[in-house]
Amino acid sequence: MAFDFDYFVIGAGSGGVRSSRIAAGHGAKVAIAEEFRVGGTCVIRGCVPKKLLVIGAHFAEDLEDARRFGWTIGEKSFDWATLRDNVLDDVTRISGAYQSTLDTHQVETFRTRATISAPNEVTVDGRKVTAKHVLVATGARPLVPDIPGAEFGITSNEVFNLPELPKRAVICGAGYIANELAGILHELGVDVTLIVRSDTLLRGWDRSLADRLLAISTEKGIQFRFNMKPERVEKREDGKLEIFCANGRSMETDMLLWAVGRQPNSEGLGLEALGIELKPNGAIPVDADSHTSLPWLHAVGDVTDRLQLTPIAIREGHALADGLFGDKHWQVDHSMVPSAVFSHPPLASVGMTEGEARNKLGDACVYTSDFRPMKNVLAGRNERSLYKLVTDRATGRLVGAHMIGPDAPEILQALAIAVKAGLTKEQLDSTVALHPTMAEELVLMR
Numbered sequence: 001m002a003f004d005f006d007y008f009v010i011g012a013g014s015g016g017v018r019s020s021r022i023a024a025g026h027g028a029k030v031a032i033a034e035e036f037r038v039g040g041t042c043v044i045r046g047c048v049p050k051k052l053l054v055i056g057a058h059f060a061e062d063l064e065d066a067r068r069f070g071w072t073i074g075e076k077s078f079d080w081a082t083l084r085d086n087v088l089d090d091v092t093r094i095s096g097a098y099q100s101t102l103d104t105h106q107v108e109t110f111r112t113r114a115t116i117s118a119p120n121e122v123t124v125d126g127r128k129v130t131a132k133h134v135l136v137a138t139g140a141r142p143l144v145p146d147i148p149g150a151e152f153g154i155t156s157n158e159v160f161n162l163p164e165l166p167k168r169a170v171i172c173g174a175g176y177i178a179n180e181l182a183g184i185l186h187e188l189g190v191d192v193t194l195i196v197r198s199d200t201l202l203r204g205w206d207r208s209l210a211d212r213l214l215a216i217s218t219e220k221g222i223q224f225r226f227n228m229k230p231e232r233v234e235k236r237e238d239g240k241l242e243i244f245c246a247n248g249r250s251m252e253t254d255m256l257l258w259a260v261g262r263q264p265n266s267e268g269l270g271l272e273a274l275g276i277e278l279k280p281n282g283a284i285p286v287d288a289d290s291h292t293s294l295p296w297l298h299a300v301g302d303v304t305d306r307l308q309l310t311p312i313a314i315r316e317g318h319a320l321a322d323g324l325f326g327d328k329h330w331q332v333d334h335s336m337v338p339s340a341v342f343s344h345p346p347l348a349s350v351g352m353t354e355g356e357a358r359n360k361l362g363d364a365c366v367y368t369s370d371f372r373p374m375k376n377v378l379a380g381r382n383e384r385s386l387y388k389l390v391t392d393r394a395t396g397r398l399v400g401a402h403m404i405g406p407d408a409p410e411i412l413q414a415l416a417i418a419v420k421a422g423l424t425k426e427q428l429d430s431t432v433a434l435h436p437t438m439a440e441e442l443v444l445m446r
Ligand code: NDP
Pocket: 145, 172, 173, 174, 175, 176, 177, 178, 180, 196, 197, 198, 200, 202, 203, 229, 230, 259, 260, 261, 262, 307, 308, 309, 339, 340, 341, 342
């Protein structure tokens, strides 16, 4: 049977764009459909604008610290609209670069929603097109709790476009997004409170790092309310919100932000009619090659809820296109994947935590370095960094690395190579320190 396209990709985010480009590079005739803007969560309302806001927000501390380094800083003020608009302009630039990539590779772009109407058939703008392979790369969206008045809250989707910053913000959640946005908003002068349903911040992360972030954030002025689960939100006539929680406690705020996880975008695509049984959270089940149970249908990225990280979606999309059209079979290794929380200060981690290593390996060695970075000492900033290495006691191999402190994500990316390569602590120790740096701590831990 002759198809209109070799490959039809639904969703022009990180995974979809990479997969399209690679498939086209292998000579496939490719189309991509996007109902919003090319670039997906990462570019439009995630990693990119978030990181730029983190950088922008950090000037609040840098300008303060500069005085101890001899600088006289005049009257300073911050204009949210300037930062917001410059960030949004950059988002538009990067989205344009993604579109150019698609154009140069002759990928036909449909700027509309696509649905799967029959096997090997996609409907776009009422038109039916056929494809030998179809990829679902529709990503995920912020979860909003199903409670009365939840619609009065916003999510990370809206935060980048705020007309103005609120005086007070309550963030519900204690994961990646909650801690990143808490840091940004606090640095920009918003009075921030996190409400956490349990007593645990950053579940899954090394406990001592999470405790350190809690201590530093509290010291800075971010407030935490533990064991508080919202049950109802009311909006008053003056526009203020009141959040009522399960234990009878309530809180008033100007802005409520939900950061309670993300939900795969799998509804309304026609998957159920094809017999695809979604996971309870809506994720599309796939095998290690990103194939579904149907030979012509595939899925990558957040919609499959393996690891909700951009570089993972990119690799999954790349490997899939190589396998389908390039005769190059390889699989994405979902182990030892580094990730970071861009809080103030940031955390970064790769591999097993101390607890996981003890459970899985039986015996593990843990090395820590707890120090105050030079800059913080001179600035009189009482913020300590914490680095932790975890090794398998039997082999001496590094199995995990965890850090909190300035530039932790930058430092950890390089260290992740050593962990992934299975280097030993001895090999780290044989490397001469680069002095004076924070990263030298990694080769000086005894
Ligand atoms: P996370 O899974 O990181 O955190 C969700 C938080 O919300 C947890 O504290 C969780 O508590 C809490 N929670 C869940 N449901 C409820 C509820 N009904 N009521 C109250 N609290 C609730 O989700 P995020 O939304 O922060 O981020 C989603 C994913 O996106 C991340 O897991 C990550 O993969 C990705 N991401 C990555 C980033 C990066 O790489 N820097 C940045 C942002 C997102 P509990 O611990 O009790 O479950």
